[in-house]
Amino acid sequence: MSGVPFDVLSITVSLISRIIFEYGYFYKRLRCNANKDESINNDVPLLLVYEEAHKYVPNSDxxxxRASKQSIERIAKEGRxxxxxxxxASQRPSEISETIFSQCNNFLAMRLTNPNDQNYVKRLLPDTLGNLIDKMPTLRAGECLLIGESVILPSIVQIDRCSPEPSSNDIPYWKLWKEEWKVLNIEEIRKEWYK
Known part of the structure; x- marks a missing residue:
């Protein structure tokens, strides 16, 4: 969805989310109508991934x-x-809707340096494990704090690097700004933009 203009992003995310939620609802109805003894609601479960989630479900009114927040909160509450x-996924968990967080079963918290975000994650931990938060600003790339039903105790784990790795490295501004000015082919960029 990164190519969707920000002024229609919420409604676009809302529509896609609602369509997928309704797929699950109607598929369950079909399965139950076909077999009254059906014990599995959906044998083709779906996982919706919202990268930079604070853009879709912020803790804001x-x-x-509104559109994306209502659709995603409904999935959080009823989708299972x-x-x-x-x-x-968000670098700012303190900015995400609390309704969403109240429905989450598991959390992977990577390096967080913002005190508000650290405190938000700390509230998820039992009082006896609150000192794990002190390690969060020093976690290395790929390390994270795993909390929730998937583990017996909150743990620091290492996530395997994916292959191929995403192109998401930081831009080396200082190095690039020291180089000579580059002549860009604006026409080529424009053609790619309008595809």
Missing amino acids: LVKY KYGVSLLL
């Missing part, structure tokens, strides 16, 4: 977020029984 679940 602004109208521009229809085989539709969420994975929210």
Whole structure:
């Protein structure tokens, strides 16, 4: 969705989320109508991944977020029984809707340096394990704090690097700014933009 203009992003995310939620709902109805003894609601479960989730479900009442926030909160509250679940990724967990967080079963918290975000994650931990938060600013790339139903105790784990790795490295501004000015082919960029 990164190519969707920000002014229609909320409604676009809302529509796609609602369609997938309704798929789960109607698929469950079909399965139950076909077999009254069906014990599995959905044998084709889906996982919706919302990267930079604070852009879709912020802890805000602004109208521009209303559509996506309502759709995603509904999935968080009701989606499991229809085989539709969420994975929210954000560098700012303190900015995400508390309704969403109250429905989450597991958390992977990577390096967080912002005290508000650290405190938010700390509230998820039992009082006896709150000191794990002190390690968060020093976690290395790929290390994270795993909390939730998937583990017996909150743990620091290493996530395997994916292959191929995403192109998401930071831009080396200082190095590039010291180089000679580059002549860009604006026409080529324009053609790519309008594809």
